[in-house]
Amino acid sequence: MAFKVIKPGLMALIQDLGRHGHQSIGLTTGGPMDEMAFRWGNALLDNDPNNTQIEITFGMLTLEAQADTSIAITGADLATSLNGKSITPWQTYAIKKNDVLTFQQPVWGLRAYLAVKGGFLCQPVLGSVATVVREKLGGLTGKGDKLQKGDWLEYKASSEHKQRAVPRSAIPDYSQTDIPLVLSYQYQSFSSMERAHFFSSDFTVSSNSDRMGYRMEGNAITSDIKGIISEGIAYGAVQIPKDGQPIVLLRDRQTIGGYPKMGCVTSYGGGILSQKKPGDVIQFTPMTVDQAEHERHLKMARLNQWR
Template structure:
């Protein structure tokens, strides 16, 4: 049985935790922009950690159930309704045959995650169903297509539903505007003044941001390096191109690049950043590797203990 897509919205993509081990071939990882929201959605249903979900950006997305099941919604509050009745994110819900689930417009945040009991059934491509539109790989068709009206998303029927909710302490604050940054090895190529400008300035999220990278508008910063030999790009790398406007490279980033990088946002910070809409204002704050590891350990431990 399955969900049938009624309205495809602006951007709804099938995702798992990503396509790993293929960056040497030029293929990026893909995966959920907000990893912790994704992980909690599967946890609410006792799903495998990597079970496929739908990442819904901005909303305007609706589906109809063709069999009983359980769902979980995490991430942004996109004004979701079940049979026209409002429902909240970070909870699980029972679904009956014929139910209509709809996501409207953002109340807070930008991306919501929809999980179904047992995960959406989709044939993986190179070991993953993660949709990367730019590379035309993954997703329902295997060709990187976003979900379209009439698409059928299969799942195993399930009727033994349990109401569950994510603990309040584990729900992130998407109003948080400070994004943690680990300093990179090219940090020294930025003068003391340029570093101070970077960490003391507000940056506005550009409308030209996407899953590949968040482009920012604000104080121009420059590096003493005029250019570097192209090298591998880590998740969260903050590239500074010639125009001096930082770009934070995220899930669908290119695998190599040749611009100086002042640092790298953490996965948790990247998840928070990905919930910011064009026009939102953020700031960067430096942290150590130890601090980043402690935050990651805290988040993953909380999830594991709850499971």
């Protein structure tokens, strides 16, 4: 049984937690841009944490159910409706055969996640179904295609449904403008004045942003070095290219790069950033490794305790 794609929307992608262990051969990880929203979606349905979901960017997606099931919607509010009746994210809903689920344009945030009981059934490529369009890997076809009109998103039919909602205190605040960043070993290539400039400046999300990376626009940041020998790129790395405009590298990032880096945004900070639209304004806030680990531990402990 399946959801039939009536309208594919702007960008709807099959995702799990990512394709790990292959960066040495040039393949990136992929996976959900907003990891905590993804994890809560599976938790609401008692799914395995890695069960496949749909990441819906900017909405405009319409699906028709071909069998009963239970779903969870997390992440952004994309003005979702079920059979024409408005529904809100961060909770579960019972789905009956012939129900129509529609995602419109964002009310707040940018990316929503649709989880189904037991996960969507897809054939993994290199151990993952994560869709990376640039690398032509993952998704329904295994070739990195985004969802198309007429696609069938298979799942196991289920009449079991539990009405659940994420605790309000655990729902991220997508209006947050401070993005936490852990300084890298290259931050000393920036003068103390440039560092102060970086952390006290407002940056605007560029329209030239995607799953590979978010480009920032603001006052240029200058490094004492113009380039480095290419090296591996970690999730969240904030590169400062020659034009001085920061680039935050995210889930579909390249695996190596040769620009100096101020640091890395945390996984939670990257999730908040991924919900920002072009034109939104953010600031970077310094955080130590210990603080970042403590923040992640608390958020994961809350989720696991709720499970």
